[in-house]
Amino acid sequence: METFADLTFLKTFTAGDSEKIKKYVNLFLNGTEPALAAIKLSLETSDWKALRTAAHSLKSQTKYMGIARAEELAIFIEHNAAQVSNLDQLPEAVQNLENVISRASEELRSHIAGL
Amino acid sequence: MAQLNKHIFIVDDDPIQAEMISDHLSKMSGYKIRVFNSGEECLKHMNELPGIVFLDFYLDGVNKDAMNGLDVLQEIKKISPDTDVVMLSGQDKIDVAVNTMKYGAFDYIVKGESAFYRAEKAVFNIYRFKKLEGNASKYRNMTFLLAIGVALLIMLVMYLQLTGKITDMPGWS
Numbered sequence: 001m002e003t004f005a006d007l008t009f010l011k012t013f014t015a016g017d018s019e020k021i022k023k024y025v026n027l028f029l030n031g032t033e034p035a036l037a038a039i040k041l042s043l044e045t046s047d048w049k050a051l052r053t054a055a056h057s058l059k060s061q062t063k064y065m066g067i068a069r070a071e072e073l074a075i076f077i078e079h080n081a082a083q084v085s086n087l088d089q090l091p092e093a094v095q096n097l098e099n100v101i102s103r104a105s106e107e108l109r110s111h112i113a114g115l
Numbered sequence: 116m117a118q119l120n121k122h123i124f125i126v127d128d129d130p131i132q133a134e135m136i137s138d139h140l141s142k143m144s145g146y147k148i149r150v151f152n153s154g155e156e157c158l159k160h161m162n163e164l165p166g167i168v169f170l171d172f173y174l175d176g177v178n179k180d181a182m183n184g185l186d187v188l189q190e191i192k193k194i195s196p197d198t199d200v201v202m203l204s205g206q207d208k209i210d211v212a213v214n215t216m217k218y219g220a221f222d223y224i225v226k227g228e229s230a231f232y233r234a235e236k237a238v239f240n241i242y243r244f245k246k247l248e249g250n251a252s253k254y255r256n257m258t259f260l261l262a263i264g265v266a267l268l269i270m271l272v273m274y275l276q277l278t279g280k281i282t283d284m285p286g287w288s
Binding site: 020023028031035050056057063064 | 128129130131132134135138139173175176177179205206226227228231
């Protein structure tokens with residue numbers, strides 16, 4: 001089965017402290033909805049500077065949660081919004097980003113429930 | 116030598132990043148750490164005169180109207196020139212790094228898995244630099260006082276010779 005999140009880094013960083021892992025994962029889960037909303041709104045309004053900033057913010061969070069596919073998509077969106085290039089590909093990238101984060105969030109919820 | 120200021124501020128609108136740096140630096144003993152999610156909040160507390168501020172470059176990810184990192188950096192240096200600022204950014208771009216140094220940042224750290232260890236290293240480097248600076252200043256003051264002492268001694272001897280209180284100095288020709 002395909003997995004989306006990899007908590008290897010977080011486990012090393014916290015030296016396996018499950019309370020800290022829960023704290024960071026919950027911060028991520030609480031932050032993704034407003035972050036994705038900001039990305040979608042800036043795409044709808046063609047506010048490329050805001051889209052670049054919103055994608056940039058999400059990038060490091062996805063990195064720490066080991067969501068490599070979401071990090072790649074965030075980098076793609078950030079880069080193209082900054083360059084105002086490949087604009088026709090941005091809606092699909094944003095949709096994919098939302099799907100990947102949704103699947104990864106399910107995994108993360110079930111992971112911390114088992115801690 | 117003055118006590119080293121072990122008060123650290125972390126300013127980042129990404130709560131995970133801020134919390135992780137704070138947790139990592141908290142492992143180093145003796146540091147008082149405060150986290151702020153905006154530059155405006157940090158500036159309100161600059162009267163606490165932190166020794167080091169870790170400052171995110173992009174602070175407008177959540178609030179579009181928030182002050183950006185470079186503006187906050189300049190304000191911090193105006194309020195407290197002795198506070199060392201370490202910039203944090205998700206972008207590994209040399210021009211961004213150079214720009215932050217131009218405005219007085221001590222260091223520039225790219226966010227990522229190694230950022231926490233680099234932050235720890237930056238704290239170590241800043242305090243080592245401050246200690247060296249303190250020692251250099253102490254030696255400068257000692258040299259200055261020694262020079263004044265020698266000058267006063269020479270003037271005293273000349274005065275005594277001119278007033279005839281001493282006519283011969285053993286070893287002086």
